[in-house]
Amino acid sequence: SSPLSETPETTLTNKLNNIRSMCAMDNVKNKVVDGSEPFPEDRQSLRSGISIEFRNVSFQYPDAEKYALRNVSFKIGAGQLCVIVGTNGSGKSTILNLICRIYDPIEGTILIDNRDIKTLRLADLRTAMSILFQNFSHFPLSISENIGLGNPALAHDNDKIREAARLGGAEEFIDELLDGFNSYLERPVGNHYAPLIEGFMMASGLRTDFSVLNGLPTTFLGLSGGQRQRLAVSRTFMRSLASETESSAGILLFDEPSASLDPLAEHDLFERLRKLRGSKTMIFSTHRFGNLTRHADLILYMDQCVQEQGTHDELMSKGGEYARMWNLQANAFI
Ligand SMILES: Nc1ncnc2c1ncn2[C@@H]1O[C@H](COP(=O)(O)OP(=O)(O)OP(=O)(O)O)[C@@H](O)[C@H]1O
Numbered sequence: 001s002s003p004l005s006e007t008p009e010t011t012l013t014n015k016l017n018n019i020r021s022m023c024a025m026d027n028v029k030n031k032v033v034d035g036s037e038p039f040p041e042d043r044q045s046l047r048s049g050i051s052i053e054f055r056n057v058s059f060q061y062p063d064a065e066k067y068a069l070r071n072v073s074f075k076i077g078a079g080q081l082c083v084i085v086g087t088n089g090s091g092k093s094t095i096l097n098l099i100c101r102i103y104d105p106i107e108g109t110i111l112i113d114n115r116d117i118k119t120l121r122l123a124d125l126r127t128a129m130s131i132l133f134q135n136f137s138h139f140p141l142s143i144s145e146n147i148g149l150g151n152p153a154l155a156h157d158n159d160k161i162r163e164a165a166r167l168g169g170a171e172e173f174i175d176e177l178l179d180g181f182n183s184y185l186e187r188p189v190g191n192h193y194a195p196l197i198e199g200f201m202m203a204s205g206l207r208t209d210f211s212v213l214n215g216l217p218t219t220f221l222g223l224s225g226g227q228r229q230r231l232a233v234s235r236t237f238m239r240s241l242a243s244e245t246e247s248s249a250g251i252l253l254f255d256e257p258s259a260s261l262d263p264l265a266e267h268d269l270f271e272r273l274r275k276l277r278g279s280k281t282m283i284f285s286t287h288r289f290g291n292l293t294r295h296a297d298l299i300l301y302m303d304q305c306v307q308e309q310g311t312h313d314e315l316m317s318k319g320g321e322y323a324r325m326w327n328l329q330a331n332a333f334i
Pocket residue numbers: 061062064067068086087088089090091092093094095285
């Protein structure tokens with residue numbers, strides 16, 4: 001309900017309902033069967049990226065009437081940059097969901113570093129990748145903690161958090177805030193749910209000292225859509241940064257990472273991403289044909305199946321659907 005219609009009773013009811021839903025999650029059965037093989041075999045591969053291959057993969061969401069993917073095959077080499085383009089509902093996000101093993105294909109095989117994804121330990125697989133979903137969330141914590149959540153092992157390392165913010169294009173606007181990286185996005189959890197969240201944060205090692213919450217700020221930030229997106233991109237990058245003892249994610253997946261970015265911010269983001277080529281395997285889902293697709297090692301033009309695949313030059317000279325869409329977007333500027 002809107003804040004205007006909220007009474008103390010409805011607020012309490014809403015909170016109790018949220019807690020009930022959270023507890024109910026415990027009863028949801030995981031249909032994805034865990035693998036038993038450790039991944040990766042060689043930690044070095046996380047530094048040079050990980051290859052990803054789809055072999056004749058088909059997929060239908062539970063209860064959906066039609067296939068989301070049909071007979072999809074492609075191979076992305078270690079450290080390559082792949083861009084998936086296509087219209088709404090063409091299956092771009094579904095490819096990312098399958099790489100994270102949120103679902104398993106109905107037919108076909110997915111190979112990660114030439115090994116069947118189903119044989120790999122899920123926890124290892126998810127540690128080896130970082131993903132930015134379209135419907136990301138931020139938490140009622142400080143900006144620094146919101147970025148640090150991407151990699152709790154490094155959440156105390158202010159230099160790494162700053163580096164992630166720089167990669168995500170958020171450093172500049174954060175520095176301009178009155179409390180910088182210590183600014184709160186909204187009413188801090190210390191006010192609302194202190195014992196619950198403190199327990200969680202202590203358990204996850206994010207924070208052990210709560211004295212800072214005693215002087216809670218009374219004003220909280222409103223961020224623009226683009227700023228929120230930069231923060232989410234920074235959190236995704238946080239997982240790509242290695243600590244001295246642990247390796248970083250070798251696969252970075254971005255679902256529409258520039259949807260709310262202005263053209264300059266998008267250009268800068270893509271420039272930084274291109275520099276990571278060779279050290280991370282990166283996949284982007286996007287509607288935009290431009291800077292990134294021109295530099296991709298592989299473009300997949302999706303329409304339930306892979307309609308066309310290749311580099312920008314290859315697809316342009318083919319004169320197919322990719323070239324048609326590219327020209328359509330380019331002509332809008334002429
Ligand atoms: N959770 C779901 N349950 C049922 N069907 C789904 C679900 N998610 C996606 N679909 C369907 O699967 C197909 C592929 O969807 P997907 O989200 O992969 O497309 P997309 O190319 O990423 O679209 P967009 O550009 O709009 O993000 C669509 O027909 C969509 O309606």
